Amino acid sequence: MWLTKRIIYLTIILLALVLAAIKYKALTRNxxxxxxxxxxxxxxxxxAIVCAYVIRQNSFVYMAFGFIQIFxxxxxxxxxxxxxxxRIIALSGGYSCLLLWSITIWLNKAWLQVNAEGNTIKSIYxxxxxxxxxxxxxxxxxxxxxxKEPMFWVNTGFFLFFSVNIFFWAGYNFFAKNxxxxxxxxxxxxxxxxxxxxxxxxxxYYLFPPARKPYQKHE
Amino acid sequence: MSNDLFKIIVTGIAIIGLLAxxxxxxxxxxxxxxxxYVQEKKLxxxxxxxxxxxxxxxxxxxxxxxxxxxxxxxxxxVLSLTKLNLSMMERVSDAxxxxxxxxxxxxxxxxxxxxRDLSKSMNTDNIQAIGLARAIEYELELVRKADFDSVLEIxxxxxxxxxxxELILFRIMQEALNNIIKHAEATAIxxxxxxxxxxxxxxxxxxxxxMDCGILSTGIDAxxxxxxxxxxxRAELIGAQLNIDSKLGYGVEIAIVVPV
Numbered sequence: 001m002w003l004t005k006r007i008i009y010l011t012i013i014l015l016a017l018v019l020a021a022i023k024y025k026a027l028t029r030n031x032x033x034x035x036x037x038x039x040x041x042x043x044x045x046x047x048a049i050v051c052a053y054v055i056r057q058n059s060f061v062y063m064a065f066g067f068i069q070i071f072x073x074x075x076x077x078x079x080x081x082x083x084x085x086x087r088i089i090a091l092s093g094g095y096s097c098l099l100l101w102s103i104t105i106w107l108n109k110a111w112l113q114v115n116a117e118g119n120t121i122k123s124i125y126x127x128x129x130x131x132x133x134x135x136x137x138x139x140x141x142x143x144x145x146x147x148k149e150p151m152f153w154v155n156t157g158f159f160l161f162f163s164v165n166i167f168f169w170a171g172y173n174f175f176a177k178n179x180x181x182x183x184x185x186x187x188x189x190x191x192x193x194x195x196x197x198x199x200x201x202x203x204x205y206y207l208f209p210p211a212r213k214p215y216q217k218h219e
Numbered sequence: 220m221s222n223d224l225f226k227i228i229v230t231g232i233a234i235i236g237l238l239a240x241x242x243x244x245x246x247x248x249x250x251x252x253x254x255x256y257v258q259e260k261k262l263x264x265x266x267x268x269x270x271x272x273x274x275x276x277x278x279x280x281x282x283x284x285x286x287x288x289x290x291x292x293x294x295x296x297v298l299s300l301t302k303l304n305l306s307m308m309e310r311v312s313d314a315x316x317x318x319x320x321x322x323x324x325x326x327x328x329x330x331x332x333x334x335r336d337l338s339k340s341m342n343t344d345n346i347q348a349i350g351l352a353r354a355i356e357y358e359l360e361l362v363r364k365a366d367f368d369s370v371l372e373i374x375x376x377x378x379x380x381x382x383x384x385e386l387i388l389f390r391i392m393q394e395a396l397n398n399i400i401k402h403a404e405a406t407a408i409x410x411x412x413x414x415x416x417x418x419x420x421x422x423x424x425x426x427x428x429x430m431d432c433g434i435l436s437t438g439i440d441a442x443x444x445x446x447x448x449x450x451x452x453r454a455e456l457i458g459a460q461l462n463i464d465s466k467l468g469y470g471v472e473i474a475i476v477v478p479v
Contacts (some may be wrong), residue, residue, distance in 0.1 A: 134245055141253035146246060160238050167234060182227065189231045 005191060006049055006070055013042045018148040019205035026209040030079035034154060038201065041064065060111050070097050073158070077129045080151055082140065086132050097125040109215040115125040118171040130159035150204035157200025162192040272452050280386070283341040290338040295331060296395060302327045309344040336361050340393070341394060352377050353383040355392055359410065362396060375414035378391055384457045388421065389478060391450050392460070395423045395473050398446055403427025403471065414479070421475040429465045 018037040020027065044065040044150065051058035073092035074094025081087045107109065133155050137146065146152050168190045175183035255295035305324050310319060339345050342362065346354045352359070352373060359369040379385070399405050405427030413420040447463065450473075454461035 138245070138248055138252055140247055141256050144253060146249050146253075150290075156242060160235075163238055164234060167230075183228050186231075189227075189234075193235075 002050070005164075009191075009195065009198070010042065010045055012195060012202065013038055013045070016198055016205060017042060017058045019202055023205055025044065025206045026028050027205075028079070028211075030076045031150060031154075031204070031208065033072055033076045034201065034204075037069065037076070040072070047107060059113050059115075061081055063115060065106055066101050066115065066118060066122060067098060070094060070101060070125070072088040073126055073129070076154075077133065080133055080155075081136060083136060086136060089132065090129055093125055093128065097122055114172065116169045116176075119169040120166060123162040123169060125156055125165060130155050130162070134159075148207060149206045153200040153204040153207070156184065157204075159196035160200075161193045161197035164190055223445070229451065233452050245284065251388075256305070257417065268452075269456055276387070276453070276456075280343045281474050282341050287338045287342040287345075290334050295334055295338070298334070299328055300329050302331070327379055335344065344441075346386055346389050347382040350377070350379055351388055354389050355384075355410060355412070358389075358393065358407070362400070362408060367400070367405070370407075370409050372409070372411040374411065377412075378414050380419065380477070381477060387453050387457050387476065388459070391453050391475065392421070394446050399423075399425045399427060399471070403429075405470065417479060419477050419479055421473075421477070423471075423473040423475075425470045428470045429467050431467055431473055432463070436457075450460055 020031075020038065020153065024032070026033070031046040044061055048061045050098075051061055070148050071094070072096075075091055075118070077090045078087050078094075081090060100121045102114070102117045105123065106117055108115065137152075143149055168186055171186075172183065175186065246333045267389070291410065302324055305327065308316075308320050311320075326445050340358060349357070352371075356371050359371050380388070399408055403425050405425035407426045409422075409424040411420075411422040411424075413422075451461055454475060454477075457477060461477055462474045463471065465471040
């Protein structure tokens, strides 16, 4: 069952990568960075599966992936924001998040276990970026149909997935210690939201190139 | 255990439901904001266009004023002096030469009169001083000289409008007359001013060849009828409504409604 889930998950990532490869020339800088993130995610997941089978341990793979993920998402949003203040928030927040990710690993000696605190901080940071981008679009709406904008789907996917993740990772340690079956039951929600994220990313690649340049500078 | 499962399901649905509600709210708000943004953009563009037009008109009026002064003070003086010289030359005994000088004097008098008319017609201060109705009357007198049968009809007591408004209305009327003279192949022009307590109605009619109204609107859109577009823009600038109605072979009717 675990492997089946992983295969479905990897298939969707692969689909997103194929779509990205087809439309790579039309992709904007933020979407190209997202493509790199997707490729890294794919490699990470494959490595994690192999490690789980071979050495029965794959937490360290996700530790390293956390750094790359935060770094790439930070720059995806840095290039998505039109306003200077939001860009500064994205970069300063991103580097702070990277620092906190390292601190949580060091404090919990979490190379060989799940970094729940780090994941919670990372999720909060990404949800904040999503909200900032939603706010910016509300303040400066420049396209008539937002549903046809690739970045809207990326942002929606990230927003839903990492919002669920905040709740999941915030309660992870508690449930892991006190109620493991409950944690097992929470996992499908997280898995579902993860699939939703990658489907949203597929939609965003599918929508490329947009009808016109969506993000104008409003400085 | 089943209680825990129930809690998880409820929590899960609540979280996803909240996020879904947020997304729906976002899309609705975005659409509202976009409509407002488009309206604001249009308003700004229209404001910018009006400012641009206002500036253009100011420059145009200033140019008119300068030319008018130049005609009156310089060219007019030179011609008058030439006429005086010719009068002195009339004393010669040669009859043929005398006749030629007399003809030249008549031509010069006509040129001087035409220049004075042009100077008055262009002079902003003059138009603002005598008022719209009298300025139109004066303009029609000039048109009459060009063999046009022209009539000005005034209904209601004449009310003086804001001088800037009157000037713009006069320029619209001049543009209309110019179009009739140049393109309409008309023989008669009828202008009617109706003063009411709230609005001033101006009707300009001719008996020319008329035009197709469809072509008229597409012409304006495509940027072909520059004169007609100018009339529309000027009317818009003073909050007036300008309507052009025409049919091939039945002349053109221009109706302007301007708040008093």
